[in-house]
Amino acid sequence: MRDPFSQSNADKSSKRRIYTVVVLIAGTFLLYAIYLFNLQIVKGFVYKKKAKEVTQREIIIPAQRGEIYDRNYNLPLVENIESFAVDITPGEIPNKLRNKIYDRICKLLDIRKSLILKKVPPKYYHLYQPIEIKSGVSYGKIAYLAEHIDEFPGISWRNKPIRKYRSPKSLSHILGYVGNITNEELQILYNQGYSPGTILGKSGIEKEYDEMLRGKVGKKFKIVDVKERTLKEKYVGEVDPVPGKNIVLTIDRDIQILSEKALGPRIGSVIVLKPATGEVLAMVSYPWFDSNIFSREGSEELYKKLSLNPASPFINRAIQSAYPPASAFKMVMTTAFIEEKPNAVTTTFVCTGSFKYGDRVFHDWKKTGHGKLDLFGGLAQSCDVYFYNVGLQLGVERIISYSRDFGLGRRSGIDLPGEVSGFVPTPEWKEKVHHMKWLGGDTINLSIGQGYITVSPLQMADIVAMIVNEGTIYKPRLLKEVRDPVSGRVLIIKKPDVLHTSHIKKSTFKLVQQAMRGVITKGTAHVVITTKAVESAGKTGTSQTGIKDRFHSWFAAYAPYKTDNPEDRIVVVVMVEAANKWEWWAPKAANIILQGIFAHQNFEDAVTTLNPWYIRGIRGFN
């Protein structure tokens, strides 16, 4: 065969093409080398960091949440109890056994399989990151799991203490509850060190002092592979958690229980306050709820159900509801009258049972009238006509300014979230909102605490505190001190804060105190305040609500009436809503509370000692 290749194959053009190939190859390698130089040496640190980030995970070590105590600092009101959470590590479960194991664990933990399937979708099946399927698992079940661990591959457990709220249950509004942080909360709180999965206080003290209670979470690092399987834990850069502080409340457990029982199953609230410091000794709002439900499975449904309850158990009626003060407002009126009018105490008005103003007739609660009364008599008998006259003499502007002086219409700033401010109406407000002129009739209504004015039970307590302290209101509060969770050492002692100081003369308040004493000794409360344990002074209030034979019932009092040590004094406010059957329960409950506190008795002993006519035979007490 003829060889078609002569010398021509080595001709110049062929050689040139081979040179081209050499240049192409050498050029490509040179470019790649330069590119690698840039990638590995110039930008190497960027990728080194990236390679580290992709394998390093931060593990949060939760901090023990602080406990909450009452003022005696003995038994915690809230504590952390041992409990377990069960996790699934999807990658450790062989796919063949997955269904069987899910069935077994569902049966053991008493959960639905759909819950696991929702929390562990198939796309996680290859991952080695534990996923929590149930918390609050008892020790017994964990013990069973531990014994039969061979039957439960991929199932693990860890310590996850839950918050246990002890009795008295009526503290639920004060203590509040904790829960997982929501996305909305996280957006607001992210910069304050909160992270997804944080447990935080949702209401009450748990919310108010969350930062103190929660402590600081610790951190450690682990190296994971692509399936999130932990390869090793690293102790470099580890930060230990700082446990949260213990909080000691001003609440006295015994007084709280006493108040809770004295109010009984009536929609309303009780406040017991130390006027000399502003410390709240008891705060009851009925109905209350069980803070423990939020750590249980299905808490969302329970929460929804409770939210729809018409009695609104989540409302703390002591600070989150405001009502017309009714006759209890006469304490403010009396103070104003004495301060403004030199001979106020001896001023008399005649009550005929009704009061004509223009073409309107205003009635007294006592249709037959009280006859001729002086100021003390007027307050003791709670004569409406007397105070209609007082109101007209003072004028609306003065009534408003004295109301404000007593702290009405604004929040006291108690250390609980969600306090309402109540409302003090003004002529300007009425004109603006109702497009009607403020009339004399409005002033008359306001004089006996009716109409537009509303006051929260806490504000009512502050009215009495101002009278007791003769011109000073201390900011009501629940925090007594903060203690170290380990040593118990007191870290912070909360000092009384003056909320407001009035320019009203001390002598005026002394006279008001006398007038309030009259309410007990010969006035409206005489028949119900039967306690011999202490001398008290106070004022009743019965407000119309438009419902026939239903009234809000107020009683605001303080005791002892006379003392050398103002520290001994307490203010008691009881408010029973009109929703309840009319029993005139507020002063009756206060009677029991005063007896219990000053005779150092519990509810049962106090009732036995008092043997009050209004309980005899009704509720099985003899």
Added chain:
Amino acid sequence: MVYKRYKGIQLRRFSLIGFDILLFAAVSALIVIGILFIYSSGVTSTGVIVSNEYIKQIIWAVTGLLLFFIFSYISYERYRYLSVYIYIFTIVLLLITPFIGREVNGAHSWLGFRDIGIQPSEFGKLSIILFLGYYFTSVGKDIRKLSKFLVGFAIVLLPMFLILLQPDIGTAIVYFPIFLFMAFISGAALSHIMFLVLASGLSAVLISLSAIRDYILSDGHPLLRLLSDSATNNYFLISMAVILMIAVLGYFLFKRKYFYWIGYSSLMFLISLLAGAGAHRFMKNYQIMRLIIFLKPDIDPRGSGWNIIQSITAVGSGGFWGKGFLHGTQSHYRFLPQQSTDFIFSILAEEWGFIGCILVFILFLIILLRGIYVVYKSRDNYAILIGSGIVGMIFFHIMVNIGMAVGIMPITGIPLFFLSYGGSSLWTALISVAVLNNINMHRRIF
């Protein structure tokens, strides 16, 4: 045998009785490095060996080196006339592979039973090199004619098409540069070669255009939208066909050169547009996306961009000295996929750093430049052609595979010769280099 100094023929310093020691040393070094990193890829961070691929690779390497010696002493002259039968045999194998082949990674590219199997498409590369060499030598200078050039192209298109049916796009693509390399060396017209290069480049752009518009660029340029729109595509097609006809007519009637170039360009556009339309018919958008994701892997970091991101991170984090053998994190924590095959270069770059990469570059360069030297010095056109085909094939594998590992080339699944795990590709590479070695030995026997 005793070799004397013939005129013009000298014994090379690295040759032992014609056997190219340097070539052999470079190949052996690469295979050893390959086995080291296949071993590394099979070891977990806790030191547990989870894969016995390295043992298999040692077996492939030992048998492969045996083949290397055998083929080194089989005269390449034998292939000249055997190549037709080898080619036909390859085509038959490729024809039956889609039907009886085992499915691995979505492609029916394996023939064999149990764990032992071969990929005919790998050996096919060598087969077409031998046959194309025969074809090009037999047409000689006539290769400048378009018809002869097209027949040569058809020889390559047939196996390419069969491999695309498997479907194994990556392997099929390799056949194309082999043809270009050999045609270039054989003296084919530059305009013909450029036509193929430009048309395929333009096709690639048009195929990926709509995916680029949809995934890479959030808001396309109006021109881009126009080009990737199927309605306007049809208008383009028709107008290109009309221009082509006019140009052909004009060329034959008036014999003007510019008609040739008008026809040349319009045909190029026509083919690219057809290729683009065809690709969209047979390929899903996400398949195309896999090919272009390297342009912007961040748009799908957990999906199609994962491999590239992890590979670049592995390479980049290697730094100058590397993290040390068996100490790579990207690889041992399993972030890097397909470490023993497609991404063997990434694990090497991570553990041995820039230094290791340059070492591997030098070894590859030794093989390639040695190959070209052999071609350059050879006086036999058949040897020149099959030699350049082999060099082109090896070069293209290296360029695409390493380009993929550093994120400048699409992910095509082309192995890195000598290093990647796999018997078929290792054997193909070793036999190819053995043929080069044999050519080198022969030129002294003239």
